[in-house]
Amino acid sequence: MDLQGKVAIVTGGASGLGQATVEAYVAKGAKVAIFDMNEERGNALVEQLGADNAAFFNVNVADEASAQAAVAGVVEKFGAVHICNNFAGIASAAKTLGKDGPFPMGEFTKVINVNLIGTFNVSRLAAEQMAKNEPVNDDGSRGVIINTASIAAFEGQMGQLAYSASKGGVVGMTLPMARDLAAFGIRVNTIAPGLIHTPLFEALPEKAYAALCEAPLYPKRLGRPEEIAKVAVSLVENDYINGEVVRVDAGIRMQPR
Template identity: 45%
Template sequence: MQLNDSYSAIVTGAASGLGAETAHALQEKGVKVLGIDLPQALDALDDQAIPGVEYQGVDVTDVDAVRKAVRQAASLAPLRVAVNCAGIAPSQRILSRRGPHDPQLFSRTININLLGTFHVLSSAAEIIAESDPWGEDGQRGVIINTSSVAAFEGQVGQAAYSASKGAVHALSITAARDLASMGIRVNAIAPGVVATPMMKQITEEFRKALEANVPFPARLAKPEEFAKLVLSIIDNDYINGQTIRLDGALRMPPR
């Protein structure tokens, strides 16, 4: 699939980190990009907003708002790409000295990371399926979800996060099969430890410890490397139903 200015894309979590880099990478390819994020996150962008990217404040757990945003993206140009980057990563043990895991926190994590992903995936698929196919394979578009290495090696305190990201991994192959007859590919990326704005809160000592666990390159991943993988998946028409690890061969330890 060759990206150009005759297509549009919707990217969630577009205010920072993986979503911002992905929106930027797509915009540089000429794609008309609608970036969505929470209103307060977009309000904080100021001069960091990406020129050429249109933004809209949307909570991905609100299915009606998501559907409206997807239609807005499609009004810019035929919708061909959706990338799910919105998510949260809370930490809480199933049982600790403070008692059992907060069920509301667990539900909130599932609602944002899994249901939010599903809302965008299903809404985008509906619109993409209505577009004209191209090429001998009858392709119509690509949807890319964000899983995590925690889907496979969840650490202590990651019960909610791992459960949500494991579900995104499972969802992606199922969605690829469900949408195959419509010419829509679905894949997921499972990042390891990425140098997003969230990581700026950690100490230098903890950062070095994280980097020491990565075989090669022995550093945190860069958000732009995630965006490059998004472009590679879009470009390669035979990548479908995959969860691709982006982790420098990292296998997370228990702690």
């Protein structure tokens, strides 16, 4: 699918991997709806990119009514939805059983609600709009959904239980969702990033950061958000990639801790 003139939803689009993807899509000629809860950053990004190219929607992805209203707003402003990238997510640090007792149930539920249920919620609503599109190429393509997992879905470390479970669920949705939506001309893929340099890492002590940079096989550094954005662009543009989970991790395999 050619990005020129298409309309994309990017959840978590006000910072990090989402922001990099928003910028990459606009550079390719797409219109982008930024779904996020950080109004300050979201509106600043719209100002940077121009109101004709981007729009901000304050969205709680795990809330059905919030997502429904936002998707309707995208259609009202830009006329359609062709692409949906789900980056919105939260992390957690708790063991199944630790010194303070069992994993707090409310914390586990919150992570699953945002990372897994939120991804599904926005995907299904975006797919509903994509199915209304006229085909944009000879393959009958109407839409592309790109969800975000993590290498933690495969090699979750101690204390990553909820996060790993939520991202494992995203991986597990990939193929059945692609199968469900194939008849509508909608492709579904998932990106599983490794250690990517986002603002979270800037607070780490220098020694801890250096140790993380030694973990990948090659290159020996953290990934850059724009490298994830390049993969997202490729997954939109290559119509023969469907039902896949793509690791972008420089060959890292996470250890237990």
